[in-house]
Amino acid sequence: MPLNAIKNSIDKILDILPQTDEAGTIREINDKIPVRGNNTWMLICSAILASIGLDTGSGAVIIGAMLVSPLMSPILGVGLAVGINDREMMIDSLKNLSIAAIAGLFFSTLYFKITPLGEPTNELLARTTPTLLDVMVAFFGGVAGIISISRSDKSNAIPGVAIATALMPPLCTAGYGLALGRFDFFFGGFYLFFINAVFISLATFLIVKYLKFHTKTYINKETERRVARIMAVALFIVVSPSIYFLYNIYQGVQTRKKIENLIISDYTNRENEIIKWEVAQTDSINTIKIYSVGNKVDESVASHYNQVLEENDLPSYKVKLIQLDISPDEVREMASEVTNNITKDFLKTVEIQKMQQSRLDSLRRQSTVYTTANATSDLKLLYPNVTKLQIGEMLITNQQSKQDTVMVVMIDWEKPGRNTQNRAGRADAARIRENEQQIRRFLAAKLKKDSVQVVSSF
Structure with missing residues (x-):
């Protein structure tokens, strides 16, 4: 049958099992989890480099910081540990990831405390609000990372994965927020770091299951069942917030598109040039501020837009026109x-x-x-x-x-x-x-x- 032939051809193209080195993958990830010795120095240098790049708005310096950052291994270790039911690796990965995150926060905060600059750059602002693209980058970066490590002939894809997932810059953005008391930067940067870590771990878990890595067995079957339950709970803890984050980000994207279609495009048609528009969020009302130049617009236009928003299930959003x-x-x-x-x-x-x-x-x-x-x-x-x-x-x-x-x-x-x-x-x-x-x-x-x-x- 032609369909079977097509299916067999696709299977051959996508099949990565023959090229997988299970024992080598587990050994390589496990060996790089601990934050000590060389990894400690690399972590410190990465945090300071990322902070300098964010402070000066230099993309090249930020890329350099991503390349030397050792944060990827503990995050891969979390996903691998859940996938193979290894309690010891799970504890070790979480412990070292926590140490690395605290160290990154400490050195970035220290840098921003003493830097003569300290003004928020575009690089800093870009890492305060996670988007759907950030989630996709983290997930597919995690997929590429674990597949690259699992190959029997090791590839050079890991540096590219480190650049794509960008773990250290959002952590240093959180450090900037701590140093200057800007908690919007702290929570935004740490939120992005957490999302990246969660989706990289989730991608690792899924690929490990796809590759059918052998789960760890225990002599005591009761211990094995207890560990399996712990891993199931850990998986639930990892997956649940990721679904919540993904839903919130998706809702934000859809709301922004709706505002653009209903309000921004109509306002532009009035021959007014929009300089900038933003949504100022509060507990009850979200204000859509539109800064523009051009023809004078009557105040009734804002009232009309508010009615349009209410009719399109956005009653908590109000328009404010600033000419x-x-x-x-x-x-x-x-x-x-x-x-x-x-x-x-x-x-x-x-x-x-x-x-x-x-x-x-x-x-x-x-x-x-x-x-x-x-x-x-x-x-x-x-x-x-x-x-x-x-x-x-x-x-x-x-x-x-x-x-x-x-x-x-x-x-x-x-x-x-x-x-x-x-x-x-x-x-x-x-x-x-x-x-x-x-x-x-x-x-x-x-x-x-x-x-x-x-x-x-x-």
Whole structure:
């Protein structure tokens, strides 16, 4: 029969049993489980490298940290131990995985305590919210890892698996959260690490069962039955949260798609350019914040969107429209000059001024005259940490007795960190210096002045 021929051909292509070295697989995983000696040094180096990569936003350094991380073996050991009914391996794997996780947290927290940087980068932010893709990467990475190790002719796939599953970076993200008291980063990073570990272990268990590894036998049959029950409970503990995590992540993806189809696409059709949109989650109401520029939108539009959400089984979501009173060209120009963190602060500032029902009419290009009074008002709105602001022209005579007019801006800022020698104080001072550069460029363009000097005090 043609169907039988096709089935036999597929079986031959997918069959990995003849290439499997059961004894060698168990020995190799078991030998690499303990966190001691070389593995300890590799773990420390991996944690510090991953922290540096996250702190500087360097993907290359993060990849290097993944390659030297020894976290994979204890996680594979958990899945293997459940699959072959080995109680001792199970206890050893969990113990060493716990030690490795605590050590990774400790050294990453220590690094972020002393680093002069410490601002949240894209690499850090990317590891605070697990997605369905993260789950799939962890699962298929675990499948590739155990298959690679089980081969009688060992392959070089393990480095690729280590990079794909990315165990150390989310653990170091949790360390960042501990160091700076940012528990959203701590729980988000540790949640991602836990999901990766669970699905790698689950994939290992399934492949071990598929390969029909022999389960461990005990002389005392009662002991064997007790161990089998313990392994069954352990499997349930591993599988249950993975189903829960997967369901929650799937629900989040579906909800986001629904919001995009119902709200975001319709709002874009109104010829408004959306700069950013996000969901701010609270206990009872989830606010969909849409930041945009373009045509003025009536407040009734938000009410209409709220009704649409309620009709589509999303009653706990409410829309908040935040329109920026600047042109799209100005938004793109400012976005190219500042980091993502400063952009976020800028959007928060605009939201505050919107709540106060104050509009930045003078920032529109429709304005024909832009005065120092306009500048003073706009800068105070854009930079809420300005306590006092003075703008005026100063006549300067150089050594050749030539006179020149310079626009001088005197700014008093809120006092930065209590000690400018510590990291928080230095970060505040650096932020003020960057704000000075932005203000200088902004006023030079708006007031059409060749020379603008900004003098700060705090």
